Amino acid sequence: MRSVRIGLFAASIVAAVAVGVAGWALWRPGPDIETMKARFARPEAPPFPSGNAFTPEKARLGKTLFFDPRLSGANDLACSGCHLPEKGWEDGRPTAVGAGGKAVGRHTPTLWNVAWGHTFFWDGRARSLEQQAAMPIEAPNEMNQPLAGLVAELRAVPGYRKAFAEAFPQAEEAVSADNLRKAIATFERTLVQPMTPFDRWVAGDAEAIGDSARRGFRLFNGKARCVECHGGWNFTNGAFHDIGLPATEDKGRGPVIDVAEVNNAFKAPTLRDVTRRAPYMHDGSLPTMEAVIAHYEGAFARRPTLSPDLEAIELSGREERDLIAFLKTLETPATARPSTAPELPE
Amino acid sequence: MIRPAACLALIAVLAVAACDGSDDAGPPKVSQKGKAFHPDSLDIAAGQTVVLHNDDTRTHNIRVFHPAMDFNSGSQKPGEDMRLTFEDAGTYFVTCGIHPRMELKVEVAPPDGKGADEAE
Numbered sequence: 001m002r003s004v005r006i007g008l009f010a011a012s013i014v015a016a017v018a019v020g021v022a023g024w025a026l027w028r029p030g031p032d033i034e035t036m037k038a039r040f041a042r043p044e045a046p047p048f049p050s051g052n053a054f055t056p057e058k059a060r061l062g063k064t065l066f067f068d069p070r071l072s073g074a075n076d077l078a079c080s081g082c083h084l085p086e087k088g089w090e091d092g093r094p095t096a097v098g099a100g101g102k103a104v105g106r107h108t109p110t111l112w113n114v115a116w117g118h119t120f121f122w123d124g125r126a127r128s129l130e131q132q133a134a135m136p137i138e139a140p141n142e143m144n145q146p147l148a149g150l151v152a153e154l155r156a157v158p159g160y161r162k163a164f165a166e167a168f169p170q171a172e173e174a175v176s177a178d179n180l181r182k183a184i185a186t187f188e189r190t191l192v193q194p195m196t197p198f199d200r201w202v203a204g205d206a207e208a209i210g211d212s213a214r215r216g217f218r219l220f221n222g223k224a225r226c227v228e229c230h231g232g233w234n235f236t237n238g239a240f241h242d243i244g245l246p247a248t249e250d251k252g253r254g255p256v257i258d259v260a261e262v263n264n265a266f267k268a269p270t271l272r273d274v275t276r277r278a279p280y281m282h283d284g285s286l287p288t289m290e291a292v293i294a295h296y297e298g299a300f301a302r303r304p305t306l307s308p309d310l311e312a313i314e315l316s317g318r319e320e321r322d323l324i325a326f327l328k329t330l331e332t333p334a335t336a337r338p339s340t341a342p343e344l345p346e
Numbered sequence: 347m348i349r350p351a352a353c354l355a356l357i358a359v360l361a362v363a364a365c366d367g368s369d370d371a372g373p374p375k376v377s378q379k380g381k382a383f384h385p386d387s388l389d390i391a392a393g394q395t396v397v398l399h400n401d402d403t404r405t406h407n408i409r410v411f412h413p414a415m416d417f418n419s420g421s422q423k424p425g426e427d428m429r430l431t432f433e434d435a436g437t438y439f440v441t442c443g444i445h446p447r448m449e450l451k452v453e454v455a456p457p458d459g460k461g462a463d464e465a466e
Contacts (some may be wrong), residue, residue, distance in 0.1 A: 118446035127411070239381070239445040257443040259421045261405045265444070308404045 033214075036221050037202045040233045046115035046189050052130060052182045054189070057167040060342075062187025064163065065180060067341040070153060071137055073099065073144035079136065079184070082108045085338035088273035089191060094284030099144040105250055107284035112272050115189035118238045122266045122282040123252045129185035134177065147177040154180070159345020193272045194336035198329040209329045216326025219315070224296075224323055226271075228309045235271035235330070241307035242266075244300025245281055252282070254305075264305045275328045289324050373429070376450060377401045378422075383440070383450040392435045392457050398428040398450075407443035412436065418443070 048054045065071060069078040082096045083089045089111035091097075096104040106122050114120065119127060126132035136142040137150065154160045155175045164174035167183055198217075200208035209217075220226045230236055240253040242264035254263030266282040280286040286295060298312035315323065373394065377384045379401040388396060400406050400422050408419035414434040422428050432438060432454040440450040 118441075124443075124446065237381070237445070238447055253444065257407050257409070257418065259405065259407050259443065261421050262407075262444055 031221075033218070036217070039231065040198070040202050042195075042199055042202070042233050043116075046113075046192055048115070048186070048189055049128070052185060054186060055167065057163075058183050058186040059190050060187075061163045061167040062183035062185070064342050064344060065184050066187055068344050070157075070344075071143060071145060071150060073146075073149075077143055079143075080341065082136075083111050085340075088112065088277045088332065090277045092278070094279050096142070098142040099140065102141065104141055106282050107279070109269055110273065110277055111188055111191045112193040113234050113270055114191060116234055119267065123256050124240060124267055125256045129188050130181045133181045133184040133188070147180070151175060151177055151180065157345055163345060191338075194332055196272070196330050196332060198326075201329070210325065212322045212325040213329045214326075215319075216322035216324070219319055219323050220326055223319070224313050224315060225311065226323075229268040229307075230271050235274075236268045238267065240265040240267055241309060242303070242305040243281075243295070243310055244302065244306050245283060245285060245295075246301065247303070248283070250283075261305060264303070265307065271327060272330050273332050274330060275324070276331055289327065290320065293320050293323065373397050375399060378406050378442070378448070381442075381445045381448055383448055386449065387451040387453070389453045389455065390432060391455050393431070393433060394454075395429050395431040396452065398422075398430060398440070400424050400426050400428075405444065406448075409441050409443045410438055411441075412438050 052058075066079045066083075069076050069081070071078060077099065082091045084091055090108045093108070095106055096108045098104045109122060114129060117129070119125075120129065120132040121135075126135060134147055137145050138147060154164075161175060164171075164176075164179060164183075168174040168179045171179060195203075197208045198213075220230075229239065229241060240262055242252075242262065243266075245264075247264055251263040253265040253267075254260055274280075275289060278288060280289070280292050286292050293313075293315065296310075296313050297315065300306070300310065300312075373396060374388055374390060375397045376388065377399050381402065381404075383398075390396065398408055401424075403424055405424070406419075406422045408417065408422055408428050408430070410417040410430070414436060415432070415438065417430065419428050430440070432452060435454050435456040438452040438454060440452060442448040
């Protein structure tokens with residue numbers, strides 16, 4: 001009899017706890033708007049590694065190299081051929097076009113705020129910008145230029161000899177592959193997106209964004225679940241996810257780290273300037289923001305590698321418009337867009 | 347009627363269930379939960395082993411990039427332990443290859459008590 005009573009008592013405790021937890025979950029309010037905004041406050045300046053500190057000379061040289069088509073094997077394609085400043089450092093194509101005018105398998109990623117990146121490329125195979133900088137130059141299907149040949153070519157240009165010597169005054173031989181990587185990486189770290197209407201709103205300008213965008217911000221942090229992968233001031237957690245796009249031979253992160261569970265997974269990109277950077281996804285397969293939302297509303301492939309962070313969302317037509325209105329507040333203002341290409345040395 | 351002793355026993359059981367299961371006599375344990383390491387820094391001595399437990403609901407991939415240790419755990423599924431032994435003094439950063447913002451800083455002191463920097 002006593003054991004029955006104890007059993008009933010224990011069961012009633014379990015039931016009370018369960019009801020309490022469920023009640024709390026239903027009652028618990030979400031974070032207030034100021035708390036949410038605080039999570040998106042911009043840092044003051046980009047970080048530079050101790051092994052490649054910022055200097056204006058290095059950044060200037062890196063910019064010149066970035067815009068120079070002589071960095072490609074056929075002298076016809078610069079880094080800026082795919083990373084166009086006027087297109088949010090992308091190219092507007094579904095996938096990039098490399099050497100010989102042939103399509104590269106993946107969409108060109110933006111370079112906004114790469115100084116804060118942990119890994120680079122859609123599959124994260126480069127762990128620093130210095131490592132990343134030379135890889136498209138050497139890739140046969142991109143710029144197709146071995147570095148040794150490129151260095152010899154640059155040494156033959158007086159203007160480059162001078163610019164490298166100014167950027168690396170301590171170096172015995174300033175024009176080198178390592179210094180080319182460092183200069184391009186330094187320039188890339190300066191590509192910090194200018195203040196957007198959203199940033200001004202976070203900083204205290206209550207009128208910087210409209211009502212629809214404010215509702216969209218709440219959706220972004222709540223019902224639309226965007227913040228799961230695109231949280232923080234740069235709108236990415238840098239993690240790798242299979243989001244259920246059509247499977248291809250390109251397995252993304254899985255082969256890079258030898259973990260089959262992340263086959264089909266690619267890095268969550270920043271959403272800054274996103275409404276100026278269509279088409280979308282690593283394969284450029286979704287042409288509009290509306291198509292992206294439809295994808296997350298359940299138009300994705302269910303398979304074992306699908307990200308555990310991905311659940312189908314459900315938004316009304318008005319909510320979709322609000323979400324897009326919010327994303328548009330992340331656009332670089334027309335007056336703050338990057339300047340034109342530099343003059344190339346002879 | 348439940349007796350006070352039974353209540354105390356119930357409380358003790360709940361307390362044990364609520365703790366993290368660490369054992370003072372065993373190697374330091376680090377939990378991975380919510381895409382973060384807990385704790386996110388450790389001070390140990392050279393030769394010591396750290397147990398990394400995946401308390402998350404997702405697969406992790408433990409990575410260490412250091413001149414003295416280039417480590418790739420492969421797939422670490424929820425509930426699995428991974429043991430890492432730090433043989434050499436120095437400062438190590440343990441990350442996840444799937445969630446690169448996860449970072450565990452491990453300061454490894456030499457066995458004779460010299461500072462990690464002196465030993466490097």
